[in-house]
């Protein structure tokens with residue numbers, strides 16, 4: 001009796017720690033799944049409310065930057081396959097650690113000297129921040145050199161719709177037309193133009209007036225009309241984040257990029 005009791009006391013702390021770890025992992029999964037499903041439901045409501053009769057539903061891109069790979073794995077286990085990342089090194093590490101059928105979207109500021117490293121990631125699905133012909137060319141060349149058997153990289157051209165100097169993206173018409181024509185060139189088989197992307201200004205994304213029209217989003221929609229009619233394309237739009245995704249749906253986006261509302265507030269980038 002006494003020996004058994006002693007053993008029980010000795011093992012009790014270990015047993016409790018294991019249970020607590022298991023419970024906290026479960027809770028994080030519940031939290032992420034609940035948040036994700038809540039945003040998805042809000043997206044579907046907004047589509048219905050604003051009469052979006054698009055056959056293709058708005059895509060929810062889960063932005064996992066600065067969040068641990070374990071968070072991505074938990075949502076992957078719930079069936080999510082599209083994730084967005086901003087930093088090349090972090091994306092490389094996650095792409096190695098996580099399942100190979102994840103479709104990664106690079107949505108951070110694109111540097112010419114990082115295009116090669118990005119293109120080497122076999123399951124890099126999209127680069128949403130292409131803002132020069134030179135970078136598009138580097139992505140294409142590196143993809144054909146290092147990953148010729150992977151699908152072409154889907155590209156969005158980033159447009160600077162708010163004319164803020166610190167924002168990347170193109171705003172010059174001739175430059176935009178030049179890069180679009182580059183994608184139609186027969187030598188660019190490893191990159192594929194699929195859409196336009198923008199990040200609106202902070203002010204436009206935090207306006208709570210229900211009748212508000214976000215001028216940055218409107219600007220992107222106008223670029224789409226202009227390009228679609230000139231080149232007979234049907235480009236997708238990637239606009240809208242946690243603060244303004246409903247507004248983006250109202251104005252006709254194809255994809256919203258949501259981080260904070262799914263994963264919670266991010267740690268500071270060091």
Ligand SMILES: *Cc1c(COP(=O)(O)O)cnc(C)c1O
Pocket residue numbers: 063065086107108199241242243257258259260261
């Ligand atoms: C971080 C980021 C997001 C997600 O922003 P949240 O406000 O956290 O939803 C979307 N798009 C881009 C380009 C980002 O850098």
